[in-house]
Structure formats: C-alpha cells, structure tokens
Amino acid sequence: MAKDANIDQVPTETEHDTVEKLGYVLDEWRARTDELLVQFDLAAHNIRDEVHKRLEVAQNVYLAARSQLGAVRHDADSNLNSAREAVEQLIHDLRRVCDAMEAVVRRSSKE
DSSP, rough: OHHTGGGGSSSSSHHHHHHHHHHHHHHHHHHHHHHHHHHHHHHHHHGGHHHHHHHHHHHHHHHHHHHHHHHHHHHSOOHHHHHHHHHHEEEEEHHHHHHHHHHHHHHHHHH
C-alpha cells in the first residue's frame, strides 16, 4: 500500500525527458561559453575586462540554471512547469550574454 502512495511522487517519463533535454541544452551552452573562453584568451588585451565581466555573468547564469535543474531532479514534488520556465529564462539570459560577448570579440578582431 505504501508503495502505491509513492507512485504519485515519481516524475513521469515526459517530465524526465524534459529535465534531460534541458540538461543537454545547458551542456551545449556550457560548451559555447568554454569556446568563448578560448576566443577570449586570443582577444586583444583592451577588451579583456569587458568580456571577462560578461563571461562572469554567463557563468553565474549557467550555475543558477544548473542548480535549478538539479533541484527539479531531486524534488519529485516540485512544479515542473515553473521550474522549466525558470531554467528556460536562465538559458535565454545566457544566450543574450554569450551573444554580447561574441559581438565584443568580433568587434575587437576587426580592429
């Protein structure tokens, strides 16, 4: 009987797939930020401070998104929709920060 009571707490396959997909997206963004680190190391010295600040923001957003996703994985009672929306917003923020960093690197390489 107690076993049946826990069935409601087990995430459905769809929830599990959603969490996994978001994890893959975050990993792709992590790879993108790692690539930006390489570009950053090659960039002109005069833009390093600007890019470094934006990269710190990107890393913080990534860590916040990863933390949020980890909480969803460990909390079967969590509201998956609100957690998904929060992670998706963080991914959107990460995209904006990475795009801004890439623009700085492109501008500096043209100088």
